[in-house]
Amino acid sequence: MTIFLLAVSLLYALFTLTLWVTWLRMPSFNAGASLPNGPYITVIIPVRNEANNIANLLNDLTEQTYARFEVIVADDSSTDDTLRIVTEYAGKAPFALHPLPLTNERTASPKKRAITQSIALATGDLIVTTDGDCRVGTRWLATLAAFYQKTGAKLISAPVTFTAERSIVDSLQTVEFSSLIGTGACTLALGYPTMCNGANLCYVKEVFSEVGGFSGVDHLASGDDEFLMHKIAARYPDGVQFLKSPDAIVRTQAHQSWAAFYNQRKRWASKWKAYESYLPSLLAVFVFLSNAAPVVAMAGWLLGFLNGNMGLFVIGLKAIPEFLFLRQVLVFLQKKSSVGVIPLTQLIYPLYVLFFGLAAQGKGYEWKGRNLN
Known part of the structure; x- marks a missing residue:
């Protein structure tokens, strides 16, 4: 389990840092x-x-x-x-x-x-x-x-x-x-x-x-x-x-x-299974696993089957690169006032991703007063 958490978290950190550098160079x-x-x-x-x-x-x-x-x-x-x-x-x-x-x-x-x-x-x-x-x-x-x-x-x-x-x-x-x-x-x-x-x-x-x-x-x-x-x-x-x-x-x-x-969000999340290209579907699964990793790490830490330092390391691998990337995007979007909310979002977002990732497996949602599938 520890190796899996580390592997997913390291890949996510590399992915997010790549996005950050790409944004800066754009x-x-x-x-x-x-x-x-x-x-x-x-x-x-x-x-x-x-x-x-x-x-x-x-x-x-x-x-x-x-x-x-x-x-x-x-x-x-x-x-x-x-x-x-x-x-x-x-x-x-x-x-x-x-x-x-x-x-x-x-x-x-x-x-x-x-x-x-x-x-x-x-x-x-x-x-x-x-x-x-x-x-x-x-x-x-x-x-x-x-x-x-x-x-x-x-x-x-x-x-x-x-x-x-x-x-x-x-x-x-x-x-x-x-x-x-x-x-x-x-x-x-x-x-x-x-x-x-x-x-x-x-x-x-x-x-x-x-x-x-x-x-x-x-x-x-x-x-x-x-x-x-x-x-x-x-x-x-x-x-x-x-x-x-x-x-x-x-x-x-x-x-x-x-x-x-x-x-x-359920409407957005429901699309991933329909992509013909493998990349968006792969990214959806990868983001799901990456957001599950800190939740599992925290639970493992609290339940005593994961070292506290390892749990913090897994959480840091996600939080620090994300902050760097999101800050740059928010500044471009003229939303610098929201930069201070990034840490709170990072606390909530893993649970949010897990919830909608599972909710998207069910069919149907309401949109503009209509029930759609």
Whole structure:
């Protein structure tokens, strides 16, 4: 048991330190001057019951420094005023805004359906997706367009974080979310794509069609972002990149209820068995074991079958490299105020990973008022 704990912990420490060094070496991108003749962009916003948020995002899009874009808001049978707000906004928007009402038909993945139907109507060369509760900076689209022109990337994953932290729970979510964003960015930079986030994703419209869109994964409720990234990466190994730029950061709201948090994390965790590539599944199992190691070490220490120094060593192998990595990612995401919460997150996170790793084995969760599998 001791040898196993040491092996897992040493591998995790090496893995995390590799991420840390990779992040430090990853240059920050500056878009420079505006692009008058940049690619035409279609921003797709799948929404359901976002009446309290959608106007803020549309206002942010009004303030963009980049002018060559249209917006499609795909409304998935909202039961509030979302569609009315978007329709009224379309009459005064300085950009082309197209409300797209979707029928309330039974589907395994409402979000994939919304994106697919929107792309069928899109006139942009690039597709950019975000969510109805997100906020974006004025140079968001300009930065994506400039990065595409410089790199020729087929898919661009970009950073996402939470809006202002109003409680310790918000800060804990911010730290945890930063680990996902940072890990996804670094594995992309290393040539092994694992994670991305559909709240800030950009890809070439023709490539979406070329890889068959969401076919093959359209029976899964989640994964409109990661499964597509893996399909594109399989065809274009060097064509999937992360955009590390403060101007490209998208901000979304932290969950304000445990039920919403539970359902989202269970939805995310349920994807790992469906990956065709071995790497994301292997990473999921590795992270699960790595977070189990300090729990087992602590239990072994308290129960007397593991030396106290060995228990502390196992815990330190996880905690110290993690702190170094997470601190750098949080500073980039302009969340330096959450750095002090990292140790508390490290105490909670192993139990959290074990819980959701096991919970994901069960089927079904609620999302946007629907029960999905």
